[in-house]
Amino acid sequence: MKTSFKLITFIFAVSMLFLFTACGEDANNNNNEKDSLNQDVTEINEDNLITYLVPSPKDMFAFTKEGDLKYSANVLNAKDNADKYIDTKSQEIGFGIYSADLAYTAAFNQTNTAGEYLKVVESLSDKIGLGSVFTESLINRFKKIENKDSLLKVTNDTYYDIVKFLEDNDRNTSLSLISVGGWVESLYIVTNLQDKYQKDNNIIQLIADQKNIFENIVLSLQQREADPNVADLIQELQAVKTVYDGLEVIKIENPNVKNAKANQIIVGGSTKIVMTETQFNQLKKAMADVRNKLAGSDV
């Protein structure tokens, strides 16, 4: 009984404190509207007013699997590299890298390899506090996969669950590091599979079009560059930035919009990002350098 009384007294005291604080704010509002508005506005982090969106690795592979590119296991990050990731930054970036490998193997229907990479992703997820996403039901879904579509669906659903979990827990920096790891690995894979430069090639254009996405990645990281891990990562990406900054955006006329439907809003079409053979080779090298640095233990 004594304990219950103490509990009520404590809760009552906390509630009254909350109530009086709230009332105090109301009083301020009445006295000075401008001050009250300023008070509320200062609660908002200015950086949160702009959200830079970045697609997941599956988007890149959705295109490449339809093209002429052939699957190669050589481009995957070695599974035992995961043991070298000892700090949170390398674990989160590594998680993004292995998630991209998982998406790549799933897109090319490599069920056995996908299973092996799922285990690596699951193991890393425990280390970075995402273990709860990998429920027994998810693992069982993976075991029962019968075709390419269900393999893709399970890997996509897993990525979605991770994003939801991170958003829900306000782990935006973790989400940024994972996104960067995923994007770097995806583009590393594609620039390696597309061995040589070809003019008017869809995959080369896809790589050039990553300029828009890369700009979003950098701007998103810059919002969090007070974090030393993020500031370091921006530096790591500098060589890639130099190449993408150098790509020319040219004006084009008569864009091909014949596939657009009546109810669709047509966007783009007046400009095109152009990548030369030299720039492709520079990007390929820059991507290999940054990916090997991030995927190795040197992070």
Added chain:
Amino acid sequence: MKTKLIYIIALFLVFPLFSDAQSKCSDFFRYRRPEAPYEYNDQSSSAVCVTGQTYEFILPLTKGKDFRLKFYAAAVFNNKINFKIIDESTHETVLDLPGESPARAEGTCVLADYYNEDNGKSLHPYFDFYPATSTTLKIIIEVLPVPQEESDNPNVKKQAKMNRGCVTVVVLDKPSENSSF
């Protein structure tokens, strides 16, 4: 009986501490799902917004896919939100609509459901985009201020009310038909 009463009183006293629960966006995850033939796109995002502020979502669109955008907002905003979408490659405004319009008809608002005569159902507005080349959309979401309350008492100044809630941008995509990819 006494214990039950204690818990009820405790719950009653604690409740106000959690009344800001709508400032989390987890309730809005239910809108972020695929809608055949469109697949869910991971660029979908939610943000906690407050009245009187303007928010931007910078969304890159890749050629070779058709995109569908849908928007949802917390009831606390009463659909008093303006939406503008600018195509960054042309700098043209391609959409400029309120959250709710008096007509509540297709293509006139972004948040209020409308009656679709073709299938006799109520539909949530959606907007389809075809990127002729890869581009970036700037989505500008202006959460309108709540009208200030007037007072007859000259000693009481106008009072501005701030509401906080979630706004969600749902991005869906599917491969473009006859796409060269």
